[in-house]
Amino acid sequence: MISNIIARRYAKALFSITEKSGEGEAVKKELHVLSHTIEANRDLRNLIFNPIFGREEKERVIIGILNKIKGRETTKNFVRLLLKKDRIRFLKEIAENLTQLLDEKENRKKAVVITSSKLPEKSLSKIKDKLSAITRKDIEIEERVDGSIIGGIVIQIGSLVYNGSIKTQLDNIKERLMKE
Numbered sequence: 001m002i003s004n005i006i007a008r009r010y011a012k013a014l015f016s017i018t019e020k021s022g023e024g025e026a027v028k029k030e031l032h033v034l035s036h037t038i039e040a041n042r043d044l045r046n047l048i049f050n051p052i053f054g055r056e057e058k059e060r061v062i063i064g065i066l067n068k069i070k071g072r073e074t075t076k077n078f079v080r081l082l083l084k085k086d087r088i089r090f091l092k093e094i095a096e097n098l099t100q101l102l103d104e105k106e107n108r109k110k111a112v113v114i115t116s117s118k119l120p121e122k123s124l125s126k127i128k129d130k131l132s133a134i135t136r137k138d139i140e141i142e143e144r145v146d147g148s149i150i151g152g153i154v155i156q157i158g159s160l161v162y163n164g165s166i167k168t169q170l171d172n173i174k175e176r177l178m179k180e
Contacts, residue, residue: 004097007090011097014078015105023074024102030066030075031095037065039092048088055083062088109137114144114154114165131157 018024038044047053047061059080066076082088103109111131113124124141131139135157146154149165156162 003090003093006087007093008097010082010087010090010094011101014094014098015101017078018074018098019105021074023072024098024105026072027075027078028095028098028102030069030071031078031091031098033069034062034065034071034075034079035092035095058088059083107137108140109135109157110140110142112142112144112156114146114149114156116145116147116149116151116165118145119143127153127155131155 014027015024018027038048044061048058062079062083063076065071066079079088079091082091082094087094109131111128113119113127119127124143128139128141131141139157149167150170152165152167152169154161154163154165154168
């Protein structure tokens with residue numbers, strides 16, 4: 001709860017800065033790359049989140065990563081601020097909140113489409129068009145394959161979930177039979 005409040009506050013401040021400079025999308029991508037890199041590398045994670053290591057050492061490593069991906073000064077300065085204020089542990093949440101703010105500004109919505117097997121591009125395009133018409137927003141589709149749903153489709157947009165999977169339908173039938 002508190003972590004989300006902190007992350008939202010920092011994301012709003014960064015959003016305000018990047019909105020003026022027009023760097024929002026680039027900074028967002030850099031923060032996500034940095035966050036995923038830290039998450040994926042156990043040694044790096046230990047270095048960043050371990051209080052034994054000093055701020056200068058953490059900064060040197062993180063700025064080195066940002067230099068390799070040709071990170072912007074805005075991103076580097078923001079990460080320095082997070083290190084100085086001991087808020088680097090909120091990096092992932094800040095990146096997610098910044099994404100939400102940028103999506104709101106650009107009238108975009110992310111939809112997660114889960115199916116039991118990969119959908120053809122034409123089907124994804126139709127789903128995207130339908131969701132755009134319903135939400136009146138530009139839809140970005142993230143496709144996931146999950147064999148456990150057996151068949152059908154699950155669509156998640158924000159907190160709204162449409163579950164048309166065969167697994168859910170079978171579970172519902174089972175539940176009704178158990179009640180009888």
